Amino acid sequence: MRNLASLEGSQVIAIAEISPTARKRAQKAYPGVLVTANASDVILSTEIDMVAVVSPVWTHYELAKAALENGKHVFVEKPFTSNAQQGEELINLALQKNLKIMVDHTFLFTGAVRKISELLEEGTLGNLYYYDSTRVNLGLFQHDINVLWDLAPHDLSIMDYLIKTSPEAIVATGERHLNGYEDVAFMTLYFPEKVIAHINVNWLSPVKVRTTLIGGEKRMLVWNDLEADEKVKVYDKGVKITNREGVYELLVNYRSGDMWAPQLEQVEALHHELSYFVDCISSGEEPFNNGCAGLRVVKMLEAANESLKTKGTLVYL
Amino acid sequence: MRNLASLEGSQVIAIAEISPTARKRAQKAYPGVLVTANASDVILSTEIDMVAVVSPVWTHYELAKAALENGKHVFVEKPFTSNAQQGEELINLALQKNLKIMVDHTFLFTGAVRKISELLEEGTLGNLYYYDSTRVNLGLFQHDINVLWDLAPHDLSIMDYLIKTSPEAIVATGERHLNGYEDVAFMTLYFPEKVIAHINVNWLSPVKVRTTLIGGEKRMLVWNDLEADEKVKVYDKGVKITNREGVYELLVNYRSGDMWAPQLEQVEALHHELSYFVDCISSGEEPFNNGCAGLRVVKMLEAANESLKTKGTLVYL
Amino acid sequence: MRNLASLEGSQVIAIAEISPTARKRAQKAYPGVLVTANASDVILSTEIDMVAVVSPVWTHYELAKAALENGKHVFVEKPFTSNAQQGEELINLALQKNLKIMVDHTFLFTGAVRKISELLEEGTLGNLYYYDSTRVNLGLFQHDINVLWDLAPHDLSIMDYLIKTSPEAIVATGERHLNGYEDVAFMTLYFPEKVIAHINVNWLSPVKVRTTLIGGEKRMLVWNDLEADEKVKVYDKGVKITNREGVYELLVNYRSGDMWAPQLEQVEALHHELSYFVDCISSGEEPFNNGCAGLRVVKMLEAANESLKTKGTLVYL
């Protein structure tokens, strides 16, 4: 709300919210806005051009569909939908109605991810070897999805954005300790050309960790999103095999040079993203984090869930 | 050598070493010791009671077997052997000859692992939920084994010591970028009673990480082996499900209290381990890190390799 | 404003602000509030009971005086006034008018300072040996005061609160590199009973540091205000002189035990402070961070400035 309210070129008309307490707080903070318990008051309003669906995953499809049917552009929280079929349906509906869908892959608008993308595209890292993310903390437990669906969409959307190809196969392992959903889980993604990605998510960690290692042929980087400054550190380190003639003659050379932490753009990512959506709606440009991007992430999550069911089968996409 | 030379109750008689440079250095540093290029000079010596096999994995079996056959107690680097069959053979041979085998699971002799073991046995952590280790750095590449065989034995031997049951099934994923062996790999171990363990090993990481998260029902801990002090931090944090009546009423309570870093024993682990082996040899006591402990680790590694071959099949032990 | 607006038992009536941009922003954010360029609109308003003076130090005296003369309770940013005489005058004026002054020593309302105070009062640390604070960062340069007057009031108010006695003498050193005011400065305070305090403040530091070491006879602590969790770490470490018979027989024993990080109260300190001021005004209770507390800090700053002038003379208070 804070970000939506301050957006140039747009105005917040109405908020639908089930919780009476939250409604009261919202009404006090935004006296000029309609605050209602009923989502259809928003969806059916003729004054409204865009709806943001910020609700449990299992409600995304129904709410977004109703909004699209009533001619609204839709901003949907991640993950896009509960399954791929729902996502495809929404994408088609939006196409028919000439409406835009944006999926809230907020991290793609951070200075860190933009810089990493730049480093990859410029070839600073060389060919990619691996992407390894740890995203753990204590709670918050979700009631309708497991820890992979809750936390991994961040990493999956970032990978989708950075690696630019889709994974070929996925293995997911995990365990349920408390409420019937996996609260600790691990996911390996095999991408083409020997790129391997791994995600470690955990709702039962005593400490919060948000660290990603990215290894390339030429350089490697560490992205620690919890650092106040220097979130991204690029290491001029690498390995070169200089002789493949035989096991005994194999010479692995380690190259170790300077480290540098590039200055990152200081923007509030969500503000950036919403402002981009307003622009896309005005200009007709298709957002890069559209329904299709959201769908690709949902497909990876579906494959992960299928793998999880059998404690780690390789699932091809 | 430094540790062996300073041990009470023992004396170093001979060193066998292939590299001429290393031999020269050894001879200068230990003028009274026989330095030879030939392992059999050591193995056949009648003056010698114990042999330490500190060599590539694929040589362990042959060297240890020769030593046992010649009546020597054997200290073997981890991993014990290249496969389970070799390990079983050595164990049987030692039994027949009434000799001791100790596998160098050095971490079991550190103040950190001893304290964690104490915390688990006293019930401080409550029932175990998960064990999650990250052990990554740049190199050193091994020429005859992959990164799992190189780095995971540390974690596997610690798990074996702490969890006290064997895993039921293992999933391993990974990728080979350089020399035909996996240089990035991930391993999930399913133990009984919903205990899940995970190991992240990587020879291509720009930074060195040695961090293990251990989650229990009552408390959780972080063991960062690279911290000079406060390697082990215990968090009085946890989760309680208070109401299971329905999805909407499910209340997850987070408990968050003090953190404490217990004072750890300050010993050099390897010295401690070697001194314990000398005691075991004298007293006839069976070391807890004997051939059987080494074999259990080798079996987990074999299962991991089998899983790796198919990019992540679940392999039952 | 955000904190004042959300306070129970009070209402924000008017904001006086010189900057037109800031006025516009304030008016948009708080439509129901009078936003004026003229401080006297606030000070003379008969609807208003309390005025918060949030402005450059050299304006505190004049604005607070006018507010008190017009029957308003006054909340003043730190440092209280530009000199001790002004502070004394305001205190007397408030007394005569039966009004309250609160000086914004926000840190006294943080979970960290409250916990440290508790540890000192309970005797956990034993007799205090030293208090050593580093408070450095890049800018923001003030236009009318040096770095000591800008940053040290935090530490001085905390010391005043924790140590409970006043310093006997002060030495301050520093240097001016840019705009005629010291931008790097160091301050030593001698308290009774061998308690020594030191403050390191710097507007030209590439990194932000907010770390305080506190040493006691029994235990020592580190307060790192930039840590997300575990801001306060208490070390069961100490030194005991066991034999004073002679220089050669002097035995210093180091005691080293557990470290623990107590759980801290999670409150927004400013909200807590303002709410406390509302309570003091209602109940007639004198706030502990009143004008006298503010005056004690100003006296220390005056002594520091006097010492700075001569590059570090010892100045008695």
Add this chain to the structure above:
Amino acid sequence: MRNLASLEGSQVIAIAEISPTARKRAQKAYPGVLVTANASDVILSTEIDMVAVVSPVWTHYELAKAALENGKHVFVEKPFTSNAQQGEELINLALQKNLKIMVDHTFLFTGAVRKISELLEEGTLGNLYYYDSTRVNLGLFQHDINVLWDLAPHDLSIMDYLIKTSPEAIVATGERHLNGYEDVAFMTLYFPEKVIAHINVNWLSPVKVRTTLIGGEKRMLVWNDLEADEKVKVYDKGVKITNREGVYELLVNYRSGDMWAPQLEQVEALHHELSYFVDCISSGEEPFNNGCAGLRVVKMLEAANESLKTKGTLVYL
């Protein structure tokens, strides 16, 4: 001894050591070396060319003098001598005898200090603003000197090496809590051209800190000697005053760019230093860390002690 023994072009002939236990250990480790309780056995030996004086400060003068008088080059631990007069006498004696003195300012041979020196000489940092070192830990208490004489010589020798001019005046403050010597102390040094330096030393700190901030007109750096890698971080940060026309128009611009951690030379500093001394003795070259460098540090320490006596008077050098 380990470093001396492994030096090319030299041989260790004799060790004089008071403690019987240490003598026994030395004899076992170095069977071919004469181990004696009597320093004069070393000093009078005709086989010996160089003596290393590694003993309490108050013994340096006497031992070094005897060594020089007997024609030995002398390597002396820091601080060089107990007072400036002793230092001058030793320097003159060495000159007369055509012998070399080297004072063990080990840090000057580290990769970190060499890199910082390079950055200063190349102008990367621009004009120097300040040098601010924190060097604190628990113990070891010295029996004959205060914490400034124990720990500050490191910083003073580094400053002397980097800044290349001598301080004009010194202020030192501190307190004695335990054994009659200051165990907590702070030292400000005023150098020409507004360069200010500060040293914070403490034997009663619960944590070990070895951090130096160095601020320049163009860039700033942080040297954290306890980091395994990335000991030196250079920040492309700075401040520019763009308008000096009036107090209100004063515009301070903050410049904030990349950070980089240059790769440092990986050498054992002490080995490097001793090898350099052997070279100096052979070639006749005067070591830059000679008696005069040692004397400059002793003069700063004497000034600091004088200032400490009066709790912080400004003492001119």
